[in-house]
Amino acid sequence: MIFPRYQYGWMFLILSFWLPGYGQNPVPDPVMQYLKNRSFPQLIEQYGSQTIHLTLPSRRTRQLDSLPYQLQQGFRVQVIATKFAKVARRVFQQVQQLGVDSVYLVEETGLYKVQVGNFTQRDSARKMLDRLYYAGFKDAWIAPATIHLPKLVSSSATPLMYYAIQIFASRHEKEARKIQQQYAHQLNWPVWIERMDHLWKVLVGKFTEEATARQVLEKLRLQGWNEAWLTQVWLD
Amino acid sequence: MRRAIIVLLAVLWVAGCTTRPPIKLPGTLSPLIPSDIRVALTTTPGTYRLMFTTPVALHLEEAVYILDASIGELELQLTRYGITIKNERRYLRLPFPITLVFESLDPQPMIRWQGKPYQGTLTLHADDGEVAAVLTVPMDIYVQSVLPAEMPSGKKQYLEALKAQAVAIRTYALWHVHHPRHRWFDVYGDVRDQVLGPYGDDWQNPLIHEAVTATRGMMLTTPQMPRQPVRIQYHSTCGGAFELVGDSLLASRVKKDERLGEENCVISPLHRWVRELSVEQLVNNLMAEKILPRQHGTHLLEKGAQITLSIADRTVSGRSKILTISLPDTVVQVEGFAIRRILQSPNGGALPSNYFFLFPNPQNPRKFYIFGAGYGHGRGLCQWGALGQALEGVGFREILKFYYPNLQVSGVLP
Numbered sequence: 001m002i003f004p005r006y007q008y009g010w011m012f013l014i015l016s017f018w019l020p021g022y023g024q025n026p027v028p029d030p031v032m033q034y035l036k037n038r039s040f041p042q043l044i045e046q047y048g049s050q051t052i053h054l055t056l057p058s059r060r061t062r063q064l065d066s067l068p069y070q071l072q073q074g075f076r077v078q079v080i081a082t083k084f085a086k087v088a089r090r091v092f093q094q095v096q097q098l099g100v101d102s103v104y105l106v107e108e109t110g111l112y113k114v115q116v117g118n119f120t121q122r123d124s125a126r127k128m129l130d131r132l133y134y135a136g137f138k139d140a141w142i143a144p145a146t147i148h149l150p151k152l153v154s155s156s157a158t159p160l161m162y163y164a165i166q167i168f169a170s171r172h173e174k175e176a177r178k179i180q181q182q183y184a185h186q187l188n189w190p191v192w193i194e195r196m197d198h199l200w201k202v203l204v205g206k207f208t209e210e211a212t213a214r215q216v217l218e219k220l221r222l223q224g225w226n227e228a229w230l231t232q233v234w235l236d
Numbered sequence: 237m238r239r240a241i242i243v244l245l246a247v248l249w250v251a252g253c254t255t256r257p258p259i260k261l262p263g264t265l266s267p268l269i270p271s272d273i274r275v276a277l278t279t280t281p282g283t284y285r286l287m288f289t290t291p292v293a294l295h296l297e298e299a300v301y302i303l304d305a306s307i308g309e310l311e312l313q314l315t316r317y318g319i320t321i322k323n324e325r326r327y328l329r330l331p332f333p334i335t336l337v338f339e340s341l342d343p344q345p346m347i348r349w350q351g352k353p354y355q356g357t358l359t360l361h362a363d364d365g366e367v368a369a370v371l372t373v374p375m376d377i378y379v380q381s382v383l384p385a386e387m388p389s390g391k392k393q394y395l396e397a398l399k400a401q402a403v404a405i406r407t408y409a410l411w412h413v414h415h416p417r418h419r420w421f422d423v424y425g426d427v428r429d430q431v432l433g434p435y436g437d438d439w440q441n442p443l444i445h446e447a448v449t450a451t452r453g454m455m456l457t458t459p460q461m462p463r464q465p466v467r468i469q470y471h472s473t474c475g476g477a478f479e480l481v482g483d484s485l486l487a488s489r490v491k492k493d494e495r496l497g498e499e500n501c502v503i504s505p506l507h508r509w510v511r512e513l514s515v516e517q518l519v520n521n522l523m524a525e526k527i528l529p530r531q532h533g534t535h536l537l538e539k540g541a542q543i544t545l546s547i548a549d550r551t552v553s554g555r556s557k558i559l560t561i562s563l564p565d566t567v568v569q570v571e572g573f574a575i576r577r578i579l580q581s582p583n584g585g586a587l588p589s590n591y592f593f594l595f596p597n598p599q600n601p602r603k604f605y606i607f608g609a610g611y612g613h614g615r616g617l618c619q620w621g622a623l624g625q626a627l628e629g630v631g632f633r634e635i636l637k638f639y640y641p642n643l644q645v646s647g648v649l650p
Contacts, residue, residue, distance in 0.1 A: 058540035
């Protein structure tokens, strides 16, 4: 067994990879190793009967999701609103030549509008209004508009698994809960229980870094938890 | 002295004139077992490239045509209305119903079909609505053609597995000779039965040759009927458990593919696999397979929906038997191989096997994972498992006994 602790873990796999088709992207080693090291009939017995709930979004939602930005109500500086497309296009090019970001030529309710910027607050738009005013666009004004904001990207992918310190294990849930409640207020880290292969385990902390987990393990041992050990737990 | 020489010569002359029993050619099969098999190269109407590498005679009412390599490649059109054979100089058009037998004038007939060389005698059929190009091949040549297409033969240690596979191929073929797929042919030459590989470099592979010759005439039978081939199945990779088959295809028992605690097919590239699928792709697949009416599917994609998936039933070995898909206003049930097609990813083709479980993607409710094991239906011999056992030094008879415990290896040579 390469990962002996896996056999005790929930296999709630959150995979931070994209696998568009077989053989194109290698499956991360830990996942494949996990699958290889487990008896597949056992996995089928454990997970084979679960129901998967899926959400099929509407076409509109999918379209919005595929945009590189999100839509939100905010403010833009509107330079011109005219019925004549040619005029609007000329003004659009003039504003572009100023070197400002986010210049838009939009058509709404039969009017061609040249708008600048994406501002969540009116005050932020005012600076752009001043700049355009001094550049010669004296009729520009601040208008409420649907603005484009960059999508927030999570800074770190959710890990596949955590490190935790196992301090106790029992076949009986009651015993495990009692230990959990007993030490939940005494330790500096969250104490939680997890059922793994017919055993109820009391675990301390959820650490993404092994080194951090080892430091905590050392501290626990100094506190008298000589039997505690480091384990890996699939995210649940 | 002279008299003695004359007597000796007379004795030799008399002995030479006595009748002797005919010499049996090695490998002559029992009269119960036909020595040839008819393999369908195609049953699809279309245009094909054909060349006769060795001379053949085609007997028609008006003439006997001799066709050989000197006339070059021919264009063969198989249509529902007849057969057309042509090249720049020749044009033969024969309306249905027609059967063209190309009688070989060479003891080792060779053709090139779609540019690939095959050994055997060609017959073409066309009847109302049906066509077929059928190659009649001696059984050993057939086994030798199928073996390299069915199993890797790159390592010397694979020999025992190759022998086991050769016996399995022969058994499968012999059963179909007695139970032909069609009145024109016994087996398909593709994945519907056993893939007929072209005559090529693999034939020079001494392992293939040895595996075929060492198991010549051997097949799997029941102990009760040792001269009757049984209907068997085999597959690429079981993933840890396979279903036993024998004289009946009803898989009633399951067996772990393990030896000394280690799964035999762990060396297979598809021992374990993972696929990811989006719910949009699932709906598209349901429409493509005509399980979900296009109008209904398009409506779902337009308006969105909550969809649930579950495996409603599994086989004795745990392979998915029925997949239930709950959609708004309807519940769809998909069975058997269709499950593998419904869950195919855009670039990946059908799932390798039905041996899988579904897993949600908690980060994205539009997607889910399919964690699977093995490749194929999971019944009978596991090819990669046999290779794994061969690497451990297990003999082919033991391998066959492991995967077909209710069968025995019998010889069909007289």
